[in-house]
Amino acid sequence: MGCVKLFEDYLPKRPYHTDDLTNGLKINKKEKAKLARLIQPNGPTHRYWMVFDLDRTDAGMHWDTVGAPPPNLIARNPANGHAHLLYLLQTPVRTAIDGKTAPLRYAAAIEAGLRSLLGADRGYSGLICKNPINSHWIVHEWQADPYTLDDLADYVDLTPEKAKQNAVEEYGLGRNCMLFDELRAWAYKAIRQGWPDYNQWLNACLHRATGYNINFTTPLDMSEVKHTAKSVAKWTHRNFNRGTFDDYVARTHTSRIQAIRGKKGGKANGKTKREQGIAMLQSGASVQQIINKLQVTKKTVYNWKKST
Structure with missing residues (x-):
């Protein structure tokens, strides 16, 4: 199965899309949205594609010049050569709060490393990309097989263990990590102040998450912010009460210590x-x-x- 077909298969059920950014974004069912020139490649809960924006005339081959991995897909503007480079992940990274944080941090560090290697636009939000299904763009498929995170890590200056442990920069998936960290750290303490009912708690989490998000240089889309806030609210309200809180904190601390142990390498x-x-x-x-x-x-x- 070609990567263009996989791109279509992995589209969100109701993605953002547009033919012209000056007209704003629309939301429609996938069958209609996939005809647009620009489309949302990833949903709010899973990251199938790492997408990089290269605003240069040689964007189609710049990856080879700098020694980056071959993209699975390149969608290039015929007018100026600018392109979006898309890397397909063999196992999508879950960006919801109930996903494991180590793969998310690892993916965020790799994404930041590839962005630096490629010299890609730091201001690119990743919400929408040039649609490789649409014939307006010049599309090339360079790599047929999806990448594992370890495959991509071989191209950047980091070790897997270091990437899983350390905070990452405010770019791409790094924003998801930062929003998770800040919102959860606040929620673990705030829920103890009166143990509110679920609707009150959800509103409080959404308000706090929105405040964190607007401080990012390139904020996350509100659908991701709402999903994160809902996940944090639901999880903490279900799992935290006066009787279980202290036990949870102790178990989480032990798990984190165990997670960062292991061999050094890379x-x-x-x-x-x-x-x-x-x-x-x-x-x-x-x-x-x-x-x-x-x-x-x-x-x-x-x-x-x-x-x-």
Whole structure:
């Protein structure tokens, strides 16, 4: 199945879309929205695609120049060469509060690293992108298979363990992490101040989340903010009461300590896995030797071979 077909399959049920941003965004069922030039690629609960906005005339091949992974799809403007680069994730990252936070942080750090490597627009919100289904754009499919997060991590200057532990910058998925962290930290304390009923609590969480969001340089779409607020409100109201709160805090603290333990890896002698792998290829090492030593996938090594 081609990536354009997967793009269509993974569209939200009612995505934002438009033919012209000056006319604003509309919401319609997928069957109608998919005909527009610009469309929302990801819903509020799952991230299937990492999308980067390159405002340069050589955007279609710039990824190769800087040693970035081949995009699954590129949708390029025929008038000026500007493009959106789309990377498909093998396992979508759940951005809702009930998802695991470690994959979200890991994905956010990788996304920020790729943005820096590509020199992509920091102000791009990621809400909508050039629609590869629409014939207005020049569309190329460079990579047929979806990427794992570890595949993409091989191209950026970070270790998986460090990315899972550390805070990430205010960009893309990083905003989801920051909104989660700030809203949950507030909610864990605020719900104890009177133990409000659910509707009062939901309104309070939404008000607080909206306040955090407007402080972002590029705010999240309100649908994501509302979903996050509803998830936090629902989860905390269901799980927190006077009898269970102290026990929950103790268990969560222990789980976090366990989650950040493990082997160190990813960099050696100041080099990323990609740099090490290319050096090994140039010295005559086999693909299997590189896989065994660096613990990467065969697809990653073959992508490195293309760049040498």
